Amino acid sequence: MKLLIKSLALAASLSFAAGTAFADNLPIKFTLDWKAQGPHSWFYLAKEKGYFADEGLDVTIDQGEGSSAAVTRVMSGTYDAGFGDINALIRAAAKAPDEAPVMVYLVYNGAPFAIISKKDGDVQSLKDLEGKTVAAPTGSATFQLFPALAEANGFDAGKVELLNASQNLIEQMLVRGQADAIAQFGQTSYMNFIAMDLDPNEDFNWFYYSDNGLDLYSNGIIVSKKLIEDHPEAVEGLVAAINRAIMDVVADPEVGIDALVAIEPLTDTGLEAERLQYTIDNQLETAETAEIGLGDLDTQRLGNSIQMNADLESFDRLPEASAIFDGSFLPEKSERMLPAAN
Structure with a gap:
């Protein structure tokens, strides 16, 4: 009887400790750019496999209403981070430099x-x-x-x-x-x-x-300036977890689709598997990512995008590239080289 009581006490202690550890994880509200589809599967996989938790993060993922809208959501303070368009971010940085998010990991090297x-x-x-x-x-x-x-x-x-x-x-x-x-x-x-x-x-x-004349970057991981200032270690952890999940999905897209189905049981798995592979082939795997790895970008190419957006919007001020993209949170290049599919 005493042994049973001790066992129950130990189990309760471990359960409490696990609950306390989970409670101590930093809450992060993350917005997608769109409804959950194949190309979002790595975000759900990072949560399912505990990659966020490994970095001390408790990430809540909400579906979105557009790549530009994701930037607005983070600017408003409603979300800490998200998956948004770098061109929308450039325009935000020109108009509201203090509130604009920063991109810390470029996913869509080839614009869709x-x-x-x-x-x-x-x-x-x-x-x-x-x-x-x-x-x-x-x-x-x-x-x-x-x-x-x-x-x-x-x-x-x-x-x-x-x-x-x-x-x-x-x-x-x-x-x-x-x-x-x-x-x-x-x-x-x-x-x-x-x-x-x-x-x-x-x-x-x-x-x-x-x-047709526009060599642009597109979506990536954006974070609020507040998150960078208050919790830089959380930004590094968020990027590391997502990068880890992306590499898993590129190597074996089926694990990504499984994670997506766990969130959206009515997912058309065949269709979303095709959409995911299409995205990997066209947005992630480019000549540039083969050279510098996924997540990073070419500063000159970014500069051209900044100037194009400035010409389009007639900016009062031209934002610096460093206000748009911060590569200091990226994992090592060797960890960002896309693997061959299984």
């Missing part, structure tokens, strides 16, 4: 921004957009950068009607003829068309910004 039209429609070139209607989600970075695409390709963005639309209706609006084109992330629409039993390559025209 695209204008998409129907193969049998009226938009067969970017210049055909004049006098037409383009739909995009309100918080979309692709939507925000549309005027820069127009300037680079010699058409008047002012002659294009831009429609704000719900994120789950974009592709349907194009297919039904309610919009002549859409501004969207490539991997999002590509897989959504497949889900609609359409052929993305045969049924649609794809005008990627990166192929």
Whole structure:
């Protein structure tokens, strides 16, 4: 009986200690850029496998409303960190330097921004957009950068009607003829068309910004200045945990999809596996990441993006590259080199 009591006491003590340790983890509110999809699986895997907890963090992940909106959410103080667009961050840093977040890990080295039209429609070139209607989600970075695409390709963005639309209706609006084109992330629409039993390559025209004069970076891990100032060790831990999970998913995408299904049981696993692989192949694996590793960036290329956004928005002040991206929290380059898939 005494042995049983001691065992129960020990178990209670261990349980209390574990609960106390969990309670001591720093709470971090993290916003995605979009609804949970394959390319978000590494965030959920980092939580599921305890990578955040290993770094002393208790991370809550919420779904988002667009890459630009993620920047706004962190700026407002509602979220400590998130997955947002670096171009939206540049504009925020120019207008509100004290409140703007900082990117600490670039995920989408290759930008996914695209204008998409129907193969049998009226938009067969970017210049055909004049006098037409383009739909995009309100918080979309692709939507925000549309005027820069127009300037680079010699058409008047002012002659294009831009429609704000719900994120789950974009592709349907194009297919039904309610919009002549859409501004969207490539991997999002590509897989959504497949889900609609359409052929993305045969049924649609794809005008990627990166192929039409805009060599841009895109989404990465952004954190508030307050988090950097108050808990720099937490920023380093957040980056380390996410990097660790990304490497796991790139090596074996199935583990990422499993983590996603645990959060979203109704996930179309086949579709999201394709979306995930598409993103890895096009946004993560680039000539630049093969040289410098994922997470880091080229300062000159970033400088060009800053100037492009400044020309677009007529900034009163030009933010320094260091105000946009801080690479001091990155793991060693050897830990950021993308592995070969299993």
